Amino acid sequence: MGNLIKGLVAAAAITLATQAAHAQVANDSRLTTVLERGSLLCSGHNGSFLGFAEVDDKGNWKGVDIDLCRALAAGLFGKSEGHLEIVPISWAQRWPALQSGDIDVVIKVSGWTQSRDTELNLAYSRPYFIGAFQVMAHAKLGAKTVADLDGGTLCVGAGTSTERAAATYLESHDIEAELLTFENGDELRNSYYEGRCDGQVEWAPSLAAGRVDAPDGAESHVILPDVIALEAEGIIVPEGDPDWLDVQNWMLSSLWFAEMEGITSENVDDIRANPPSETVAKFLGVSPGYGDRLGLPNDWAYNMIKEVGNFAEIYDRNIGAGSPYNLPRGINALYNAGGVFYPMIVD
Amino acid sequence: MTASVMPAALSRQPVLGVLKKKYFATRLDAAVTVLFAAFIAWIVWSLVNWGVLDAVFGPNQGDVCREDLEGGACWSVVSTRWRIVLFGLYPFEEQWRSGIACIAMVVVAILSCIPWFWSARRLPVLWVVGFATFYVLMRGGFLGLAEVTEQNWGGLSLTIFIFAAVSLLGMPLAIIFALLRRSKLPWIARTMALVIDTIRSLPLLTIMFTFAIVMPFVLPDWAIGDKLYRVIVGYALFFACYQAEIIRGGMQALPNGQEEAAKALGLGYWHRIGYIILPQAFRNALPPTINQFVITFKETSLVTIIGFFDVMASGRAASGTAEWNFAVVEMYVFVALIFYVFVFSLSRYGAYLERRLGVGRR
Numbered sequence: 001m002g003n004l005i006k007g008l009v010a011a012a013a014i015t016l017a018t019q020a021a022h023a024q025v026a027n028d029s030r031l032t033t034v035l036e037r038g039s040l041l042c043s044g045h046n047g048s049f050l051g052f053a054e055v056d057d058k059g060n061w062k063g064v065d066i067d068l069c070r071a072l073a074a075g076l077f078g079k080s081e082g083h084l085e086i087v088p089i090s091w092a093q094r095w096p097a098l099q100s101g102d103i104d105v106v107i108k109v110s111g112w113t114q115s116r117d118t119e120l121n122l123a124y125s126r127p128y129f130i131g132a133f134q135v136m137a138h139a140k141l142g143a144k145t146v147a148d149l150d151g152g153t154l155c156v157g158a159g160t161s162t163e164r165a166a167a168t169y170l171e172s173h174d175i176e177a178e179l180l181t182f183e184n185g186d187e188l189r190n191s192y193y194e195g196r197c198d199g200q201v202e203w204a205p206s207l208a209a210g211r212v213d214a215p216d217g218a219e220s221h222v223i224l225p226d227v228i229a230l231e232a233e234g235i236i237v238p239e240g241d242p243d244w245l246d247v248q249n250w251m252l253s254s255l256w257f258a259e260m261e262g263i264t265s266e267n268v269d270d271i272r273a274n275p276p277s278e279t280v281a282k283f284l285g286v287s288p289g290y291g292d293r294l295g296l297p298n299d300w301a302y303n304m305i306k307e308v309g310n311f312a313e314i315y316d317r318n319i320g321a322g323s324p325y326n327l328p329r330g331i332n333a334l335y336n337a338g339g340v341f342y343p344m345i346v347d
Numbered sequence: 348m349t350a351s352v353m354p355a356a357l358s359r360q361p362v363l364g365v366l367k368k369k370y371f372a373t374r375l376d377a378a379v380t381v382l383f384a385a386f387i388a389w390i391v392w393s394l395v396n397w398g399v400l401d402a403v404f405g406p407n408q409g410d411v412c413r414e415d416l417e418g419g420a421c422w423s424v425v426s427t428r429w430r431i432v433l434f435g436l437y438p439f440e441e442q443w444r445s446g447i448a449c450i451a452m453v454v455v456a457i458l459s460c461i462p463w464f465w466s467a468r469r470l471p472v473l474w475v476v477g478f479a480t481f482y483v484l485m486r487g488g489f490l491g492l493a494e495v496t497e498q499n500w501g502g503l504s505l506t507i508f509i510f511a512a513v514s515l516l517g518m519p520l521a522i523i524f525a526l527l528r529r530s531k532l533p534w535i536a537r538t539m540a541l542v543i544d545t546i547r548s549l550p551l552l553t554i555m556f557t558f559a560i561v562m563p564f565v566l567p568d569w570a571i572g573d574k575l576y577r578v579i580v581g582y583a584l585f586f587a588c589y590q591a592e593i594i595r596g597g598m599q600a601l602p603n604g605q606e607e608a609a610k611a612l613g614l615g616y617w618h619r620i621g622y623i624i625l626p627q628a629f630r631n632a633l634p635p636t637i638n639q640f641v642i643t644f645k646e647t648s649l650v651t652i653i654g655f656f657d658v659m660a661s662g663r664a665a666s667g668t669a670e671w672n673f674a675v676v677e678m679y680v681f682v683a684l685i686f687y688v689f690v691f692s693l694s695r696y697g698a699y700l701e702r703r704l705g706v707g708r709r
Contacts, residue, residue, distance in 0.1 A: 046651045047660045048667025055664040058439040059431055087498060088436065089654035096560045097654075102574070213673040324669035 025295035029243040034104050035295075040076060042069035043094060043108045044086035050209040051319040051327070052109050061086045065107045067314045068128065068235070072105065072251055074307040075300040095120055098238060105248065106236040121239040125248040127232035128311075130331050130340060133162055135224045136192075136207045137199035146175060146226040152198035153178045155188050165229035166201045201228055205319060208327040218326075227331060247294055250344075254301040257283060257343035258310035260334060265309035272302055283346050290346065311341070409670050424674035425681045428665040432682065435501015435656035435664075441493060448484040449504040452477060452511055460696055462703075474515060481508060497575040501656030503685060509647045509657070512579045514640065517586035524591035526620065529598065546588040552649055554581045559653040578650060582643075590639055597632030598624060630704045637697030641690050658685060 025031055034040055044061060045053040053063040066086065073084035087103050094106045099121070109131065110116075112124045135154065137143045146169070154170075156163045158181035170177055180197050182188035192200040193215055202210070204223065211221045235248045258264070261280055263271050268284070275281035282290050285299030292298060308314055312329075316322040320329060333339030370380040401419025403412050405426060412421035425432075434445045455477030464470055485504065488494035500508070527539040546554070558581030559574050571577070601624065609619045629636070651660035659682060665671070666678035 044654075045664075046654045046656070047663035050667060050669065050672060054668040055431055055436065056668070057428060057431075059434065059436050060439075061436075085498065087654065088656055088660075090652050092556075092652065093560060093654055100560065100563045102563075209669065209672055212669060 025243045026241075030104055030237065030241050031244045031247055031295060034076060038077070039083045039085055040069070040073045040080075040105070041085050041087050041103045042066075042072065043097070043103050043106045044088040045108070046088050046090045049109065051205050051323070051325055062318065064129065064314060064318045065109060067308045067318065068107045068251075069105075071255065071304040071308045071314075072107075072247070075247070075251055075254075075296060075304045078297070078303050080307060094236075095122065098122070098236065104237075105244075109233045110236055111231040112234045116236075122236050123239045123241065123245050125235040125237070125245060126252060127234045128252050128341075129233040131231040131233055132204045132331055133165055133201060133228040133230070134204045134207060135199040135201050135226065135228065136211060136221050137224055138195070139220050139222050141198055143199070143222070143224060146170075146177075146199075146224055146228075147173065149177050149198050150175050151177065153180050153196070155180050155182060155192045155197035155200040157181065157188060157202075158183050162201055162203075162229070169226075169228045199224070203231075204330075205325065205327060208319065208325040212324050212326075223328070225328070225330060230331075243295065247296065250294060251304065252311075253344045254283070254304060255311040255314065256334060256341055257346060258301070258305050259312045260336075260343055263305055263310060264313060265305055265307070268302060268305045279346050409674075412674065420677050420680075421674045422677060424666055424671045424677050428671065429681075431502065431665040432658060432661045432678075432685070433502045433504070435505060435661045436499050437501055437504070438493070438495060438499065441487070441495060444484045444487065444492065444495075445500075445502070445504045448481045449507055451480045451484070452504075452507050456511065478511075478515075497573045500575070502661045503658045505650075505655060506644075506647050506658045509575075509579060509582070509650060510644050513582045513586050513643060513647075516579065516583035517590060517643075520583060520587035521590035521594055522625070524587055525594040525598065528591065528595060543588045543591060546585060547592075549585075551582070551585055551646060552652060554585050555649060555653055557581065574653070575655070578653060578655075582647075586639070586643055590636070593632045593635045593639060594625075594628055596635070597628035597630070600631045601627055633697065633701055633704065637694065637700075640697075641693055644690060644693065645686065658682060 044066070048054045049063070049065075051063055052065045053061060056062050069084060069086060070080040073080035077083035087097070089097050089103065089108075091108075094103075094108055094110065095116075097103050098106050109129065111131065112127060116122050117124055135146050135149070137149060141149070141152075143149050154166060154177050156166050156179055163179065163181060166179060169175075170179070177198075180191070182191060188200060189210055191197060200207070207223050211218050211223065214221050235252070237244045237248060258268075261271075261276075261283075263280070263284075271280065272284045272286060275284060275286055278287070281287045284302045284305075285291060285297070288298045290298055291300045294300075297303075309317075312320075315329060315332065319325045319327045329337070329339065331339050332341065335342045371377045397419040399419075402422050403418070403420075404422045406423060407427050408423040409421070409427075412418065412423055430439075430442060433449070434442045437445045455473055458464055459470055459473055464473055484492075485500055485508075486495060486497075524539060524543060528536055528543065530536045530539070555578055558577045562577055563571050605623055605627065606619060609623045614623070648657050648659035650657050656664065662678045662682035666675045671678075
């Protein structure tokens, strides 16, 4: 009799444990819809957005945002090939397309603003990219920071948030530089190249793209590390779908976790065969739990890393050192390398 | 004796004379002529220099273009990435299908310009065959052809498809609208006028956006269809409203006697419309109709706003990478050239039709 009770209690405990391990994904969650459909509809671009969504010679998408789409599809289905559709959409179209179900998720360098978060019924993941407004200066000036441009001239777009941010920055840092404003982006760039101003203030990835195409060569220009202002770019899903939002957040966390642990697309198989710690073993799906709780396969993080690599690899390949843009990681690095990003705890 | 058999020595004199009389009559004339000739020569020379002499043509020569700092055009961007402009995001290995489909559509359009095809039996058959060929090739999904959804159609093929579909849907609709607006029953005529004026007062962009993005929230599931077809329907409606007014204008230019004479001969409504009114209305309305087609062709590039890779968006994507971002101008020139070829042929064909039908002379 005592044994029977013990047995019952043990059975109940096991049942509870397994129930706890298998998260209940709501039936109306977008996650369920996507898994049943067998493919992910991710946001593309109508044209291209340098470094984040471009089209290669064979008409295939590439870029940071595209790689995040691929990572997500690989995490959900084991590999992205055949399970990912990049739907070309315009800027204006992204929110209605998300609500109507034309796409499952918006990964389209979209800044986290209060009105979008509250009024538009959107839910943001944690940011995956900090779009910094920075200064590009002529290399021959030898400037190392914006403070070195004291007494000089900066070109900036007229009436933009950039102009306001630059003015505030100069004032608060006691830098005496003149702001020269331009209505037109091309005019601004040309004036800078012709030497009207010592530096130009712009969104960092755009600066990097412009630097590559500078008429006197990329080496003649440096992007100064000071951050004038920030825009946090996140992944967006419809409001009120916590299961789907969890997947986005843990996808990003996994990419940073892999970077932190030194797991890359190349060594992921070795590390998985011989995990250095119980945490990494769990992360790569050697021991169960990491996927179950989200309603995903346990090796989902392994599949993502295998396909697109960790966050550093994604960054370098598309806008960082491994790409023509050669944009320094800066604030987008992990916290231990001077950036603002960090993985969450894998337990 | 006609000019063509005149000896060269004799004909040269008058040419010089004409030149002198028209362009060098006074010193001022001579100065203006020389100045303008020099100006035009300078522009042509700069263009030739930029576009041909200093230009880089071969594929994959982006680095050569970059180093060549004061140099000319970098057509390398076109020779490397022309397939994106023509086919958009269509799968690379399957692009021959998109190419053939595109050619088939152009051939059908050219054939339907030949008077032999202008009969109520031949023309519809021709276009049905043309559209079926296009759809089967582009969409695939059987006979061993991989399926390619409308989502991935793009480039010139998509532009031509949208244009052809809008024209073919819009034209009959326009005739119906025009006839309804002329109806003897005031409530029909007024309702039609209201519909036409309402749609005409909305920007095309709004209509496309509504059909592509708002409709799925409103329509029942079975009626939604693919985004591409919703947009075509919306655009066709827009086209029809403008074209209906053009046709109505053509009808109003007809003397009342035409219809009265037809009535006196005992012709029924459809015979009067089909044999007397419409043919003459179309002849009167030919120049604005060609105009409408040209505008429609060019405005297809608005579909980029709802995420389609038409030839314009494809051009932007083709130059929008780290490697080619400096060659934006060359890419725009190439896309402009494509538009030019189509629109110019359309205009020339319109001019031929006007001559043939004697518009403005009869």
